Every structure is written in structure tokens, then in C-alpha cells.
Amino acid sequence: MTTSTNLPGPAAVAAAAATIAQYIRHTPLLRAEVDGRPVLLKLEHLQRSGSFKLRGALTALLGGDRPQHVVTASGGNHGLGVATAAGLLGLPATVYVPETVPETKARRIEAAGARLVRHGGTYAEAAAAATDAAAEPGARYLPAYDHPDVIAGQGTVAAEVVAEAPDVDAIAVAVGGGGLAAGTALAAGGRVTVAVEPEHCCALHQALAAGEPVDAEVDSVASSALGATRVGELPFAVLTAAPVASVLVTDDELLAARERLWDEFRLLVEPAAAVPFAAWLAGRVPGELACLVLCGANTDR
Known part of the structure; x- marks a missing residue:
């Protein structure tokens, strides 16, 4: 609660x-x-x-313990913000996106240096897969808004x-x-x-x-x-x-x-x-x- x-x-x-x-x-x-x-x-x-998504991603990644690997789910913009933030901070990142992600956003996420994983037809399905992946040691899941x-x-x-x-x-x-x-x-x-x-x-x-x-x-x-x-x-x-x-x-x-x-x-x-x-x-x-x-x-x- x-x-x-x-x-x-x-x-x-x-x-x-x-x-x-x-x-x-x-x-x-x-x-x-x-x-x-x-x-x-x-x-x-x-x-x-x-x-604007870069602002929240940077704030979260610069706060608390530094992870070895950042994992997130996104419809596109948050993933690009996390990929960009991770690149600025020298961290590897994996971004889960739904299959419906616009190609321009998918392309830019990969160009920013993140690993892109397409999963499911909705953001919720991509987020569930990303949460599971973030259970690996050293990984941190970064929510898009919550x-x-x-x-x-x-x-x-x-x-x-x-x-x-x-x-x-x-x-x-x-x-x-x-x-x-x-x-x-x-x-x-x-x-x-x-x-x-x-x-x-x-x-x-x-x-x-x-x-x-x-x-x-x-x-x-x-x-x-x-x-x-x-x-x-x-x-x-x-x-x-x-x-x-x-x-x-x-x-x-x-x-x-x-x-x-x-x-x-x-x-x-x-x-x-x-x-x-x-x-x-x-x-x-x-x-x-x-x-x-x-x-x-x-x-x-």
C-alpha cells in the first residue's frame, strides 16, 4: 500500500x-x-x-546503489531515456518493449547502446518479462513511472x-x-x-x-x-x-x-x-x- x-x-x-x-x-x-x-x-x-524521460532515469540511477546492469520495460520513450542515461553513466542496459513499439523508437534505443528485447503485445506484458529478467544478480529494474x-x-x-x-x-x-x-x-x-x-x-x-x-x-x-x-x-x-x-x-x-x-x-x-x-x-x-x-x-x- x-x-x-x-x-x-x-x-x-x-x-x-x-x-x-x-x-x-x-x-x-x-x-x-x-x-x-x-x-x-x-x-x-x-x-x-x-x-523528458531522461530526467527520471538519471535521477533514479544516480540515487542509491549503482547496479551492474539496468533492465526496464517501455513503450519507447522511457526505454530510450534509460538507454541514454545508462550510456552516460557507463552502465549496460536491456530494454523490453512490446511488439507494437514504433520502429523509430526501437531503432533509437539500440543506437543508444541498449539491448532491445521485443516481448508481448502490450506494455504490461513487456514489463512482466523485464521484471523477471531483473531478478538476475546485479541487475536493477527501473520502472517507467511508479x-x-x-x-x-x-x-x-x-x-x-x-x-x-x-x-x-x-x-x-x-x-x-x-x-x-x-x-x-x-x-x-x-x-x-x-x-x-x-x-x-x-x-x-x-x-x-x-x-x-x-x-x-x-x-x-x-x-x-x-x-x-x-x-x-x-x-x-x-x-x-x-x-x-x-x-x-x-x-x-x-x-x-x-x-x-x-x-x-x-x-x-x-x-x-x-x-x-x-x-x-x-x-x-x-x-x-x-x-x-x-x-x-x-x-x-
Whole structure:
């Protein structure tokens, strides 16, 4: 059972920021106006490894005992973050992915130096195989989102936003397993965290309705990044104790938002990264000045 004693807090985010500073990029924050409204775009898709996932992976690997071998499961971005982090720290890594992983992500995981293992049709099946493999002596399994250090590391994205733009009043992020949203809630300083999901890929939305994490449908063009079938216990506990707005968008809306990011700003992101912008365009993000985190760009187009 998750308790308040093993939940990370704002201090953990600050510690993570100091720990990983030498390895990551402090990604740009773009002030813009769209449809006559001001908005901030956090360009986290420019992060090393192509997504925010590097932050949590580094924070977790730099904390605690150093393993001989890192094992993880991923729909793509977390695996690439772990592979990149392991390479920076001189550690071997094995990444389990479902058979449905996009080839561009699989290719980049291997190019980052990790061993890639395809297993099963879903993230959950890949994670079960990875957990078994991590039972070997010297190996360590690194969860994609259900870990206090991972959550704290992901929170450094919002910490950068708040430090650079204290006038922001809402931070919108895409949600898969909930690590980025939970980290954002920790670092937002009381500002509302807007947790945005595709309507047929919404583990957090269903968990909030049920009062606990439950199995959810995964059927979206953004499933490779947001395809967790169940929100993490730790992220759920953090998010139910913070100001959070749960918002849904359709696949058509997120694809249109992705095209608009390209047309207006020449920002090429993967479908999952356009989810917050889709919600904002639809008027579902509260606040006078929202920041939308563009979380990843691991796509061929």
C-alpha cells in the first residue's frame, strides 16, 4: 500500500534538479500567442533522448546503489531515456518493449547502446518479462513511472517552467502512467496541473473516477507513449493530493494540434506531445497563462 512516507515531495524535485543538471538540457520556454491568447510552450521534445524521460532515469540511477546492469520495460520513450542515461553513466542496459513499439523508437534505443528485447503485445506484458529478467544478480529494474526518484526527476521540467515564468498559472502535461503529471504537481507550487489524456487511453481519468488505479483501455494514435493500462500507485497518490484537472481529447483533436504546431511554429513532435496543446485549443485548460509541455519528439513525422 502506498503511504505518505514513501511519496516524494517538492524537496525531492529540487534535489533531482541539482543531481542531473550536468547531464541534461535546460530546454527552452517559448512565449507565444495563438488565436489571440497568450501561451507558454515548454520545448522538452528538444531534450537529450528526445523526451523528458531522461530526467527520471538519471535521477533514479544516480540515487542509491549503482547496479551492474539496468533492465526496464517501455513503450519507447522511457526505454530510450534509460538507454541514454545508462550510456552516460557507463552502465549496460536491456530494454523490453512490446511488439507494437514504433520502429523509430526501437531503432533509437539500440543506437543508444541498449539491448532491445521485443516481448508481448502490450506494455504490461513487456514489463512482466523485464521484471523477471531483473531478478538476475546485479541487475536493477527501473520502472517507467511508479518510483519516487523517477517522479522527482520528471518534476524538474515544471521546476524550470516555474523558475523562468512565475506568472504561469497552469501547467498542462500528457499522461501515460502518471510520472510526469505527478512530478509536475510536486513542482508547480500550488498551480493547477492539467493532466491530459486521449479519450480512449485514459488510465488516470478512470482511476480518478474509481478512486483507485484500475485497468484501462488503450486505443489511441498516442498509445506508444501513453499506453499504460493502469496509472502508477505513487503517481496516483501524489495527484490525488494536489490541484489537478483531468482533461480528455480525441485522436482527431490531438492530430490536428500536432499539425498546427508544425504549421505555426515548425515544431515537430510525436502525437502524445500534442495532447496538451489539443486540450488548450479546445478551451479545456484553465488559467490565464498556461504552460503546455511538449514532452517528446521520437517520431519520423
